[in-house]
Amino acid sequence: MRIYKVGGAVRDRLLGKPVTDIDWVVVGATTEEMLAKGFRPVGADFPVFLHPKSGEEYALARTERKSGRGYGGFTFHASPEVTLEEDLIRRDLTINAMAEDDQQNLTDPYHGQRDLEARLLRHVSPAFAEDPLRVLRVARFAARYAALGFTVAPETLELMRQLSESGELEALTPERSWKEISRALMEDQPQVFVEVLRACGALKVLMPEVDALFGVPQPPAHHPEIDTGTHTLSVLQQAALHKQPLTVRWACLLHDLGKGLTPEEEWPRHIAHEFKGLKLIKAVNERFKVPRDCQELALLVGEYHTHGHRALELKPSTLLELLQSFDIYRRPQRFEEFIAACEMDARGRKGLEERSYPQADYLRGAATAARSVAVQPLLEKGFKGPELGEAIKRERLKALKAYKEAAST
The missing domain is CATH 3.30.460.10 (Beta Polymerase, domain 2)
Structure with a gap:
């Protein structure tokens, strides 16, 4: 032995x-x-x-x-x-x-030591092509070791391409796929994972909704990087740089899926992409049986991220609706993760990575103002049932109006 x-x-x-x-x-x-x-x-x-x-x-x-x-x-x-x-x-x-x-x-x-020195991810034998999970694993290793200069050997990338075209990737279980995807997203350079999957054709098979973003332009005034796919990778990179949790990274990857549905004649504008993207986000979530916390945040970020960017301009009533949508009273952490995803989205633009994001503190302050409304005095006034709910809403709206006025002076 x-x-x-x-x-x-x-x-x-x-x-x-x-x-x-x-x-x-x-x-x-x-x-x-x-x-x-x-x-x-x-x-x-x-x-x-x-x-x-x-x-x-x-x-x-x-x-x-x-x-x-x-x-x-x-x-x-x-x-x-x-x-x-x-x-x-x-x-x-x-x-x-x-x-x-x-x-x-x-x-x-x-010759693994030789490939370590050459910074190459190379398959051991042709039997590599027998296991479709290895496409995801190699892309994950590429993300893990990108900072050390590792790249995928051309002949290995070709085998990965053949696997992607063979139909074998569809045989992977959602659980195995998600395990690799989630681990890859938590690497230091998760955008490399997506780049490698795209390079071998696997992204088109596994997440066609993300693959469709490449080549789709955005208004240069807001997005100097122009390409939506490039922007998505940059947002993911910012999420990793800022040590965001998996929930935020997953939301960052899926937040702009609706832009892939915009007809070419409407480019570079993407009207109502937030709502159009929800069915795509749901589809990806279901395909990989994504954990509920990741699913929920991805859908909320997809629908409301432009609200986050326009937070300073929102009417108090719209701001209250946003806070209610996140159930900030019982789930404050989820709203904090939403703010983080919005900030990563704003930073994931060419040349704007270091720009401040005052919307973050403004949204936190709005949440604090809404939470500060006490329920007990309303109960003492005799409100109950639906009337109590309406009274709480009125008081929170009043608190947000006062907050907005104070913030603008």
Whole structure:
């Protein structure tokens, strides 16, 4: 029995990055031997065991063979005869196909270290094209390591293009796709994830609504970058720079989908794109079974982001409707995330990345003014039921009028 550290832990140590998760592969062992040493079995598909003390995962060396469509369409074979090299060749990228023993002696049969130095994301073998999930994984790694200068090798991008055209991407489950998408959005350069998917044709398959934004112009006076797709990537980049949570990043990616529906004869204007985009945002949310908090914020940002930008001009009644739509009294955090998404949208414009966004503090102040209305005095006046609701609304409107007057002086 020989035990090796494999994959990301080896890669990140060689890159000088912090190692968080460690994967181990065991060569020359049987399931019975692992159980005898106190390892606990997990997973039904292939032999993976939890270490009796550390709880880390140890997998028996295995080979795999394509047996069906999609991510799960594989037959695995694990036995003491499977070599380390045979286990490593089934991995996606050369930089993930290295192993080291307890003395840090490197086993690198597919030249992962060379590709690390060349800053290349290259597939290990033609079997790469058997797993459609790898298209998303490579795009995610491109986003993670873009700051270090990594790019996708041309021949790997070509395989990704073939996978995108094969229909295999449609076989991915929503859960697997969302796991990769959400992880990629939380990388330091999530816009690179979208760029790579677009470069290999996968964006058109997975999110045609986002792909349709590229080549669609916007008014240069408001959008010096002009192209809507370019703007979307810039907004996503700003969200990452400002360490926004996943909810905000997802909303930033989808906020302008309605502009992809504007007829060419109406370009570069996009009248009512906020409302037109809602059905597209819903479709993307449903396609990937997106968590509810991300779904809700994306829809609200899509519908109201231009309200956010015009906050200083809004009538008190419109401002109150906006606050009510977000249920700021019970869900203040969601309104804060809306403000953040609006600010990222404003900053995601060429040359305007550092411009101040006074609308943010104005909206926060408006929310505070509306929340400051006390309900108890109205109850003491005898209001109840629908009348109480109307009375609260009148008082909040009065508070917002006073707030707007004070802010304008």
